[in-house]
Amino acid sequence: MSKKYYITTPIYYINDIPHIGHAYTTIAADIMARYKRICGYDVFFLTGTDEHGQKVEKAAESAGIHPKEHADRMVHRFTDLWQALNVTNTGFIRTTEERHKKVVQHIFDKVKEKGDIYLGDYEDWYCVPCETYFTELQLKEGRCPDCSRPPEKLKEESYFFRLSKYGQPLLDFLEQHRDFVLPDIRYNEVASFVKGGLRDLSVSRTSFQWGIPIPGHERHIVYVWFDALTNYLTGIGFPDDMETFGSFWPCDAHLIGKDILRFHAVYWPAFLLSYGIEPPKHVFAHGWWTIEGQKMSKSLGNVIDPHDVIKTYGVDEFRFFLFREVPFGLDGDFSKDAIVHRINGDLANDFGNLTSRSVTMIGKFLKGRIEEPEIRIGADEYVQENVMKLIGQYEKEMEVFGYHKALQCAFEIVSILNKYIDSEAPWKLAKEEDRRIKTVLYNIWNSLRIVAVLFYPFMPVRSQQIWNALGIEKPIESVIFNDEKHFRTPADIAAIDKIAPVFPRIEG
RNA sequence: GGCGGUGUAGCUCAGAUGGUUAGAGCAUGCGGCUCAUAUCCGCAGUGUCCGGGGUUCAAUUCCCUGCACCGCCA
Numbered sequence: 001m002s003k004k005y006y007i008t009t010p011i012y013y014i015n016d017i018p019h020i021g022h023a024y025t026t027i028a029a030d031i032m033a034r035y036k037r038i039c040g041y042d043v044f045f046l047t048g049t050d051e052h053g054q055k056v057e058k059a060a061e062s063a064g065i066h067p068k069e070h071a072d073r074m075v076h077r078f079t080d081l082w083q084a085l086n087v088t089n090t091g092f093i094r095t096t097e098e099r100h101k102k103v104v105q106h107i108f109d110k111v112k113e114k115g116d117i118y119l120g121d122y123e124d125w126y127c128v129p130c131e132t133y134f135t136e137l138q139l140k141e142g143r144c145p146d147c148s149r150p151p152e153k154l155k156e157e158s159y160f161f162r163l164s165k166y167g168q169p170l171l172d173f174l175e176q177h178r179d180f181v182l183p184d185i186r187y188n189e190v191a192s193f194v195k196g197g198l199r200d201l202s203v204s205r206t207s208f209q210w211g212i213p214i215p216g217h218e219r220h221i222v223y224v225w226f227d228a229l230t231n232y233l234t235g236i237g238f239p240d241d242m243e244t245f246g247s248f249w250p251c252d253a254h255l256i257g258k259d260i261l262r263f264h265a266v267y268w269p270a271f272l273l274s275y276g277i278e279p280p281k282h283v284f285a286h287g288w289w290t291i292e293g294q295k296m297s298k299s300l301g302n303v304i305d306p307h308d309v310i311k312t313y314g315v316d317e318f319r320f321f322l323f324r325e326v327p328f329g330l331d332g333d334f335s336k337d338a339i340v341h342r343i344n345g346d347l348a349n350d351f352g353n354l355t356s357r358s359v360t361m362i363g364k365f366l367k368g369r370i371e372e373p374e375i376r377i378g379a380d381e382y383v384q385e386n387v388m389k390l391i392g393q394y395e396k397e398m399e400v401f402g403y404h405k406a407l408q409c410a411f412e413i414v415s416i417l418n419k420y421i422d423s424e425a426p427w428k429l430a431k432e433e434d435r436r437i438k439t440v441l442y443n444i445w446n447s448l449r450i451v452a453v454l455f456y457p458f459m460p461v462r463s464q465q466i467w468n469a470l471g472i473e474k475p476i477e478s479v480i481f482n483d484e485k486h487f488r489t490p491a492d493i494a495a496i497d498k499i500a501p502v503f504p505r506i507e508g
Numbered sequence: 509g510g511c512g513g514u515g516u517a518g519c520u521c522a523g524a525u526g527g528u529u530a531g532a533g534c535a536u537g538c539g540g541c542u543c544a545u546a547u548c549c550g551c552a553g554u555g556u557c558c559g560g561g562g563u564u565c566a567a568u569u570c571c572c573u574g575c576a577c578c579g580c581c582a
Contacts, residue, residue: 185513189580192511196581258579327521331578345534349547357544364543408533422549427542501545 005041006248007032010256011048011095011231014074015055018081019296020289020334021257023306027319028286028328028403029255030087034457035398038481044248046235047082048093049075050228052221057210067210068096081306086315086460093235095212095227103234104212104227107275108203116165116274122158122202125151159204159220166270167198173269173279181265182284182401183329186258190265201225201267229268232280251280253401258285284401287331304334316459317343317503320407323458327404340506351414351451352503357421358444359469359499365430366441368471368495373439380436383420383443384487387413387450391485394454403458410454417447445470445496446487452476453484462502469499 009025012018026047033045051071060070075094082089093100111117174180174191181187204220205211211221232251237244256264261283269279291302309318321339324346326332362368373380390409397406421444429437449470456463456476464476471493 185579188512193581196511262580325520341534344545348545353545353547355544357548359544361543411533418548419550421543422541425541425543430543503545505545505547 002042003040004044004247005033005036006044006046006236006251007036007253007255008045008232008235008251009047010254010260011050011093011228012078013053013055014049014051014071014078015059017303018077018306020291020304020306020309021296022078023081023085023318024289024322025255025257025286026082026087026089027085027322028401030085030089031319031323031403031457032253032255032398032401033088033090034460034477038453038456038477038479040480040482044091044236045089046091046093046232047078047087047089048091048231048235049078049095050224050231051075051094051096052211052227053224054205054208054210057208060210071096084307084310084315085319091235093231095231097234099240100231100234101212103238104222104230105215106239107230107233107271108214108222108226111161111271111274112159114274116162117159117203118162120158120160120200122156122160124154124156126154156206157220158202158206158223159214160200161203161226161267161271161274163198163201163267163270166273167194169273170194170198170266170270173273177279177281180269180279180282181261182282185329186261186265186285190261193262194266198266198270225263225267226271229263229271232268233277250278253282253284254280255284255286258287261285284329286329287326290331290333292335293333309339313339313343313506316462317347320347320455320458323403324407328401343503344505346411347503348501348505350411350418351455352501354414354418354421355448355466355469355502356499358417358441358448359496361421361426362441362445363495363497365426365437368497370442370445370471370490370493370496371438372489373442374435376439377436379420379424380439380443383416383447386416387447387487388485391450391454398457406454407458410451413447413451413454417444417451420444442489443487445490450484453479453481465499465502469496469502471496 007029009029012022016022029045029047033043036043049071051067056067056070060067063070065073071094079092108117171191171194174187174194178184178187181190203223203226204214205223206219206221209221211223212227214220214222232254233239233245233249236248238249239245254264254268264283264285268283272279288296290296291304294300294302296303306318313321317339321342322332324342325338362370390413394406394409397403397409420440424436424440426437426440428434429440448466449472452463452466452470453476455466456479460477467474467476471490473494
C-alpha cells in the first residue's frame with residue numbers, strides 16, 4: 001500500500017468573488033500536493049465551496065432564483081480559477097451535495113445522542129435595517145456598530161454544542177501535539193484562547209432556511225461551522241467508503257487563512273473528539289496580503305483578480321512570486337513593482353539566464369550531447385556536494401511548509417552554478433580543447449535538471465520547459481524525486497540546442 | 509485591561525547556550541568576463557543590533573523597565 005497524504009483548503013464562500021487570498025491558499029496546497037506526489041505519495045487534495053447560509057439565500061432571492069441555482073452559477077468562478085492556476089485538486093466538494101448533507105446530519109445526530117448537543121436559547125442583538133446580528137460586545141454604547149441605531153434583542157431557539165466540556169481535552173490534545181498548529185507562533189494563540197474558557201457554541205439557526213435541516217426538527221438549520229468543517233470528512237468518503245476514509249484520515253494538513261484559525265484549531269477538533277474521530281495532524285494558518293501597501297477591500301476597489309495577474313505575468317510567475325516574496329505564514333504585500341522585480345531578478349536574470357547560457361554552451365561546445373566526465377577536479381566536486389546538500393535542506397523545508405526557505409535552497413544552487421560557469425569558463429576550455437569541458441557541462445546539465453525538479457511544485461509549466469530544453473522529454477510531473485537526486489550520464493535525450501528565454505524580462 | 513510577539517545596514521529580513529572584523533538578498537558605487545535574456549562574476553561599503561537600568565571579566569544576544577508597532581482574547 002502506498003503512502004497517503006491528505007491536504008485541504010477551506011471551502012470558499014460561494015458568494016465571494018475569488019481573489020488573491022483564495023488563490024494563495026489553494027496554490028499553497030497545490031504545491032504540497034505536487035511535491036508529495038513526486039515523493040511517491042498517493043495524494044488526496046480537497047477544495048470546494050461553502051454554499052449555505054443567509055447571504056446566499058438573500059442573494060438568490062434578489063436574483064429571483066433558487067439558492068441552489070445561484071450556487072450553480074457561482075461555483076464556476078472557483079473551478080475556472082483553479083484550472084487557470086493549474087491546481088491539481090483531486091476532490092471538489094460543494095456543501096449543497098447530498099453526500100454532504102447525509103454526513104452532517106449523521107454527525108449531528110451522533111453528537112446529540114452522546115449528549116454534546118442540546119436545545120437552548122440563543123440571544124443576540126439584531127439591527128433590523130442592517131439585517132445583522134451582533135453580540136453584546138460588538139455593540140457600541142448599546143447601538144449598532146454600523147448604523148448607530150438601537151438594535152432589538154432577539155431570542156431564538158437554538159441547538160448548542162457543549163464546547164465548554166472540551167476545554168481540558170483540547171488542552172491535553174494541544175499539549176501532546178505541539179505541532180498541531182503551524183506555524184508555531186500561532187500555537188500560543190490557540191492555547192490561550194482555550195485556557196480562557198470555552199462557551200457552548202450555537203450550532204443551529206431558525207432565522208433562515210437555506211442549509212441542512214436537523215433531522216426530526218426541520219425548522220432548525222445546521223449553522224455554518226458545523227456544516228462547513230464537516231466537509232473534510234465528506235470529501236474523502238466518510239462514512240460510506242470507510243476504506244478510503246481510513247486510508248487518508250487523519251488529515252495531514254488543513255491549510256487556512258489566519259482569520260479562521262480558531263474554528264479549525266478549537267471547534268473542529270472538539271467536534272471530532274466528541275464524535276470519536278482523531279483530529280487532523282496539522283492546521284497551518286497563513287498570513288494576509290495587502291495590495292500596494294493597503295488592506296484589500298471592496299470599498300477601496302483594490303481587490304485583485306488573479307486572472308488579470310496571470311494574463312499580465314504568467315501563471316507560474318504568479319505562483320512563484322507568492323511564495324518567494326514572503327515567508328509562508330507571515331503577511332505580505334502584493335505590488336506591481338515587487339512582482340516585476342522578482343520576475344526580472346530571480347527568474348529572468350538568475351535562473352532563466354542560467355538556463356539559456358547553459359543550454360547554448362551544451363549545444364555549441366558539445367554538439368548538444370552530455371557525456372560521461374573523464375576528469376574531475378575540486379571545483380567540480382564542490383558543485384556536486386553542494387547541490388546534494390541543498391537538496392537535503394530543500395526537502396526538510398518542504399516537510400514543514402517552509403516554502404520560502406525551500407526556494408532559497410533552489411536559488412542557492414542557481415547562484416553556485418552561475419559562479420561555477422564564471423570561474424570555469426567553458427568557452428575557454430572549448431578553445432583549449434580541454435577534456436574537462438565535458439565535466440563542467442555534465443555538472444551543469446545535471447544540476448539544472450535537479451533544480452527544475454525543485455522548482456516543479458511551484459512552477460510546473462516552466463520546469464517542464466526547462467526539462468525539454470535539457471533534452472528530457474518525459475513529463476516532469478511523473479518523476480520520482482528520489483530517482484532524480486543523483487548526477488548521471490543521460491542515456492536517451494534529445495539533442496540540446498538553443499532555447500528562447502523561458503522567463504523573458506519585463507521591460508518598462 | 510489580559511496573554512503573546514516584534515523593534516538589527518537605504519529597503520526586506522536572518523542571526524548568536526553571552527566572547528575575536530554582526531550577516532543575506534535587493535538597491536548604490538567601482539572593476540572583470542563574453543557562454544548567456546544589457547544577463548553573469550568580483551570588490552566596496554555604511555549599522556549608537558529601539559531608549560534606560562541590571563547581572564557579568566564581557567550583552568546587540570540574559571533579566572528588569574520605558575517607548576513604538578503588531579497579533580489573539582476580554
